[in-house]
Amino acid sequence: MSKDAFAQFAVLGMLSLRPMTGYEIKRAYERGPAHFMSMSFGQIYPVLKQLTAEKLARRDKWEGTRGSVRYSITASGLATLRQWLYGRRDQISSRELLLRLFFSPLEDLPALKESVEGFHQDGKRQLQHYRDTGKWLREVHDKNSRLAVWELTLNYGVSESKARVRWAEQV
Amino acid sequence: MSKDAFAQFAVLGMLSLRPMTGYEIKRAYERGPAHFMSMSFGQIYPVLKQLTAEKLARRDKWEGTRGSVRYSITASGLATLRQWLYGRRDQISSRELLLRLFFSPLEDLPALKESVEGFHQDGKRQLQHYRDTGKWLREVHDKNSRLAVWELTLNYGVSESKARVRWAEQV
């Protein structure tokens, strides 16, 4: 699991739901979590090959209608996936958090509480940082005419952070 | 201005504020709009070279204390920048919109109204799409146990879109 780790987990996650072909994985992302994650064939097929080599997935005997190849997750793959899902790391991106939530079995969702809380804290910290920056700006660059635009763009960050914090609280 | 267009504008924008060295451009992004944009030396120096070749920027005679090289924007560069700032294109990313706002001279800010409104419309459309998807989800996958996680991740998109729409309205 040297490189391309994120893409590997994204594929592994789909295979954990049910055995799929590369084409189906692509479709699954398009019809499912398209708003925060997508994958192209250029990623999926090489990753499937790697996963097979690393024995985290295997080619099914089943040969579909038109030369399609279906893959399943192995026990070892499932273990690797679980490790990723519940492993703690700081500075987790929204994309990764969402993907974790998406693939976590319902009964194990509570194990992600820590991740969500970490995300929540990060968001709050970021928000505070924006407020501090804004304050500092107003003090130092008081007469600078570009201050207004500066604040405008800063507010975008504030809005986004607020949204994240609110969402995390709701979760 | 063939490729790497975005990075080129990002550098051109900084040069439009005042003549700068590559190092200063990096710092300016770090201390300024770091929350939505950053650039690495690996991007900046090659871009400065290209811009000079295309006569959009020029090396200043001025040679700084330790072999530092300062660049200025040319008239042609300023024109190119303006074209980018106020050119209309749909599906503008938040990053690009913010950068446009950031570099727009105050007196020309109203010219960006259209861009902001486009962004606003995109956000609202996205929000509506999320709502529709959610509705469809609840109808079709009624008994699917993963519905809850699905909705959770969808809500993140909703929150984010809402934040964008609110921000755009405020602007």
Next chain:
DNA sequence: TCCCGCATGTAATAAGTTACATGATTCT
């Protein structure tokens, strides 16, 4: 028959980060 959707896979390109090599100047 011809087009569309299914299906796999590679190559080229783009955008960006990180690491490295190199060296001057200022501060402690």
Next chain:
DNA sequence: AGAATCATGTAACTTATTACATGCGGGA
């Protein structure tokens, strides 16, 4: 003397998208 900061530049690598090549099977 040594560390931090200033300063430029290249090479390697990562991540992801797009385009292309190829071909099967089902429906209008």
